[in-house]
Each structure stands twice: as structure tokens, then as C-alpha cells.
Amino acid sequence: WPASTLYFMTGAGAGKGEEQAHAPAPTASGKPAAIYEVLAPAFVVNFSNNGGRQRYMQVSVALMSRDQVALDALKEHMPLLRNQLVMLFSSQDFATIATPVGQEMLRQQATASVQELANKEIGKLAVEQVLFTNFVLQ
Numbered sequence: 001w002p003a004s005t006l007y008f009m010t011g012a013g014a015g016k017g018e019e020q021a022h023a024p025a026p027t028a029s030g031k032p033a034a035i036y037e038v039l040a041p042a043f044v045v046n047f048s049n050n051g052g053r054q055r056y057m058q059v060s061v062a063l064m065s066r067d068q069v070a071l072d073a074l075k076e077h078m079p080l081l082r083n084q085l086v087m088l089f090s091s092q093d094f095a096t097i098a099t100p101v102g103q104e105m106l107r108q109q110a111t112a113s114v115q116e117l118a119n120k121e122i123g124k125l126a127v128e129q130v131l132f133t134n135f136v137l138q
Contacts, residue, residue, distance in 0.1 A: 031066055032066045032067075033066070034064050034065070034066060034128070035064070035065045035066065035067075035068055035071060036062045036063065036064055036065075036131075037062065037063040037065065037071055037075070038060070038061075038062045038133070039060075039061045039062065039063065039078075039081075039082065039085075042058050042059060042060040042061070042134065043057075043058065043059045043060075043061060043082075043085060043086060043089055044056065044057070044058045045057050045059075045086055045089045045090040046090070047090050047091075047092065047094065055094045055137065055138065056137070056138045057089060057092070057097065057135075057136065057137050057138075058134070058135075058136040058138075059089060059132055059134065059135055059136075060132065060133040060134035060135075061085065061110070061130060061131070061132060061133070062130075062131045062133050063114065063127045063129075063130060063131075064127065064128050064129040064130075064131055065126055065127050065128055066128060067124070067126060070118070070122060070124045070125075070126035071126055071127070073122040073124075073126065074118050074121070074122055074126045074127065077117065077118075077121045077122070080117065080121070081114060081117055084113055084114070084117055085110060085113065085114070088106075088109060088110060088113055089106070089110075092106060094137070097137065098137055103132065103135060107130060107131070107132055110130040111127070111129050111130040114127045114130050115127055
């Protein structure tokens with residue numbers, strides 16, 4: 001009886017402590033690794049400038065998530081998501097998005113729009129950020 005108690009108190013307990021010591025340390029932020037989903041093809045939209053001249057914008061977009069299951073669920077709604085982003089991009093004012101501040105504001109609007117869609121369709125935010133990997137105005 002004392003031997004089995006000694007085994008459980010030292011053997012199992014020591015093993016448990018050693019496993020915790022060798023477990024991988026959490027990331028600095030404590031979050032799971034980021035997962036990126038590139039939306040291909042790039043978005044190309046046109047809109048009219050105040051001077052009547054046609055303007056074009058090409059934006060390459062990537063979605064950043066930390067939940068692969070939620071991201072996979074969101075992929076089923078990709079036509080809706082792409083439509084929502086096209087409508088958002090084509091409603092912009094050229095002078096505003098020609099500035100870095102305007103581009104960042106547009107990126108934040110795109111993030112909010114995608115998060116709202118994901119929350120409505122799959123019940124989770126799914127996407128932490130929408131990133132612009134290429135941004136061209138003409």
C-alpha cells in the first residue's frame with residue numbers, strides 16, 4: 001500500500017510536471033497562429049471621378065483568421081462576400097482613397113463588412129482582419 005502511494009505521489013506527479021515543462025510555450029500574444037486566405041482573382045472596380053473621368057481600382061485582398069474551421073465555413077459564402085466587397089470598393093471617392101489614410105479607412109470598412117457578414121452567416125466573426133496585399137488606382 002505505501003509503495004503504490006509513493007508511486008502515485010512521486011512517479012505520476014513528477015511525470016506530469018516534466019510534461020508541462022516540455023510543452024511548447026504559447027506565442028507572445030497568446031493567440032493561435034494566423035491563417036491567411038487570399039481572395040483570387042483581385043478585385044477590379046470602376047467608378048466616376050467628380051470630373052467625369054472613369055477611374056479604376058485594383059485591390060488584392062487576403063483574409064486573416066485564427067480559426068480554420070470558421071474560415072472554411074465562410075468560404076461557402078464567398079460569392080456573397082465578394083459581392084459585398086465589390087459594392088464597398090465601387091462606392092468610394094477617388095480623392096479619399098488616393099491617400100494612405102483613406103486606404104486604411106477603406107481596409108477597416110472592409111474588415112467590418114466581412115466580420116458582419118461572417119457573424120450573420122456562420123455565427124462567428126471568423127476573420128480578424130482584411131488585408132490589402134496590392135492596391136492600384138488609375
